Amino acid sequence: MKRNKYSKIWGMMLSAALIVGGTAACSDDHFDVVVTESASASLWENMVAQSDLSNFVEILENTQVMRTDNDQNATISYAELLSSSQNFSVWAPVNDSYDAKRYLDILKEAKSVKDTDPVRFRELNRDVEVQFVRNHISRTNYEATAAPQTVRLMNDKRCEYTVGDSFNGVKMQGSTIPASNGVLHKLSGLSPFSFNIFDYLAENPEWSAVNEYVHSQDTLLFDESSSIEGTIIDGEMVYVDSVFYTSSPLSSYLGSVSSEDSMYVGVMPTNDAWNKAYEKYKTYYQYGESYDNEFNSETGRFINTGSAAYKVNADSLQEVMTKNSMLSDLFFTATQFSSIDLSDSASIVSTILSADSLQSTGWDYIYNPNAPGRNPYFGAAGNMPTKASNGYVFTVDDLAIDASKSWQNDYNQEGENLGYIYISGGMGLSLSLTEATRNDTITGVVHEESYGRYERSGVGQMYVEFSLPNVLSAKYDIYVVLLPSEINRDYIGALGEGVKENIVLNAEIYMDDDSRTSPTAEVEGLQASSDSVTHLLLFKDFKFEKCYSGLEVSSFPRLRLILPRGTYDTCRALNIDRIYMVPKGND
Incomplete structure (x- = not known):
């Protein structure tokens, strides 16, 4: 374990001083x-x-x-x-x-x-x-x-x-x-x-599990620019004064907690709390053995498949991604609140504890369900922080991260951006609504008054696919926001006089290997309104069985929206305002 400390001596100093160090x-x-x-x-x-x-x-x-x-x-x-x-x-x-x-x-x-x-x-x-x-x-x-x-x-x-x-x-x-x-x-x-926060991390035995992981990727690097050159021997420069430094990439997840010029408030789980949290949250990062990758938009298939698929050390990647995510949510800079007087310690702690949301050093958000009361993330009432030279740290027995709000992305694909990756039997158009073209008899809100129109090219089936990037192995509710064609005056009567649009579609989710392993990966006969904007729930609590975040290649599941054969007379297009997913966690 990386400690860089004379633990017995400094541990005695810590106990006496009740301040952080290193x-x-x-x-x-x-x-x-x-x-x-x-x-x-x-x-x-x-x-x-x-x-x-x-x-x-x-x-x-x-x-x-x-x-x-x-x-x-x-x-x-x-x-x-x-x-x-x-x-x-x-x-x-x-x-x-x-x-x-x-x-x-x-x-x-x-x-x-x-x-x-x-x-x-x-x-x-x-x-x-x-x-x-x-x-x-x-x-x-x-x-x-x-x-x-x-x-x-x-x-x-x-x-x-x-x-x-x-x-x-x-x-x-x-x-x-x-x-x-x-x-x-x-x-x-x-x-x-x-002692500052980063120092104390190395000294407090209650935090040794976190400290050990933070330093697990430390490497000693040669600083050529700061070293003093000597003479060349056998074609190699021999330095009179060689300068080395330690690169600690994982410490970046903690922000600048080693800086005396910073001010942070954070939580630090005990060793037991850290280990329990890992077992709980690793379910969000369950990886497969391989991933088909590099999608070809002309064929609608991934290029690298089979023996050419991307191979993954699933257990190792799961540990790295889970623990990095946990590290990202431990500290919060006080400067994110412009009203805080950084010389007023009581104001700093009070503001952090009662804020309705906090942005962590890892750019995640921790929400306070009790706002404006005390945020339970920092432990129960009475759990007092340890004062460091550059902030305050609350030791907690439970690292209670809401992963559905911190780690799962709120996927949102605007229809007008034509962000589809493949379309079969049709074509895509990006349209905007103006005062002249907006049909006010169709109720509902269209985001930014723009949408994507995906039109059939014939009487057969049409489908359009969208990528679902960086999803975790967790649950999501998946929606599409559909518009009636006649929301745009240019398409009033397009189906023929007296013909009312009947928007019926199917939806499917394909994994990278084209499988649909989940029993809920296919739904048929979904109905959208022809009189108003419809937020249509395609899949409720859909669980992705493997994680697609943190891969070194481009691989993802795909959402396929289908206008089935036999519906041409009453539905010629899918008018999509947007597609979005609501994270649901793993509980």
Whole structure:
């Protein structure tokens, strides 16, 4: 499992602090520093001279400076960095005000595996560097302002500092010590590390199932543009300084919850809740072994069939699609509400809890059945959030996603777009209604006053097919909105004087392999009104037995609408306003 943490040590810190945490991104930005003119010794020399900072000194001289989590070329320690000409502000906790042995033990372990397990070495060193060392150092001087101010630390965290009084809630001890490359302060205790949401995900054992999946596709990549070229040996460039970074594609489903400049509210299922949710929701992503694909609109058939069909690892794809969908619905950015004061934590939580709908970082919607009351998605009343440096997280025992509203698409095909994929025995026309052509004796609403007219080319059967893309293995109600021909004045009397239109049609659903495996995949004798717009239910609770979302090829079921043979005298065309599906879930 990808943790990148010294779990025993940081877990104890978490329990005590009740705030979220983990490894934060660092910044190598440089800032101008006001240096006291009388200072002559460096920060490091001044720290070494202070006997009550000996533990802090020992930690810093054994911690290497890493630019990234995977810096494989780190060579200098913080002792060397703080002896350089670069400028810093340092707040150093005095001996016996914190458990220095914890950090020294981690560094000791790191040193013991440096040659045999360099990855583990970097993880351990980075933990101490980010959560302790960089949590006490800034690249900016803050001594010119007496009023409370926000400090940006080297680990990109923010904290409050009042000159001569306190730093990050910890009282100062003694006087400020000027140095040639900055200022040194003493603290009466450890500066608490402010965990953000993404950090805490890696630390909280209740969330380890989610964390493990988030990092399951992490890969280490070489950053050529940031690396320093050396010489070419045997035709290959040898880099003096090679920079690597971790690509974590699944973390994108969570938004920017690792950013200190963001503000999120989210839910995090316990391990048991995550596993139960997967078993429940995987039914929406049941895949077949193969899929015919690449439809030929001239023949009305898929091109790649049989041995050329697209083969699927059904179980693997089911797991990926289900868990990615679950990840997509865990977090919500507070900035989607323009009225929220991001500095008012009570307002943020209250607004998120009571909103009638929320858009998640995965662009799904979570609806509140109790609006304007508390949304049960965040747990029962009394379930309080954990505060992070960049938001709030509610731990829940039940991940209650309404998949029919979040994941199932509201398919809608406008008839006038002529979005059919195949037509047999007829032709399609795109028509618009105007004041001159709209027959007001026909009641009902025509969407955007436009529709598609599919006319027979002879007296035989006509059918037109539409694709139903990206459907899940779930239930849908499938409708067609049909118009009488005479809704358009141009077609009044088209059947002959005194002949009344009688709209009767059949409907069929074909899977990609042309099968109609469901007993409800065919209906006959459907009747639409000749006097009004008809929302005709073709199939109720139709269950697609396999999922078509997430495929790497174009494959889909097809809806076929049929004007049967023998009805030519009373029905010459299908006038379609639109086709739509209503998601019904799997319950």
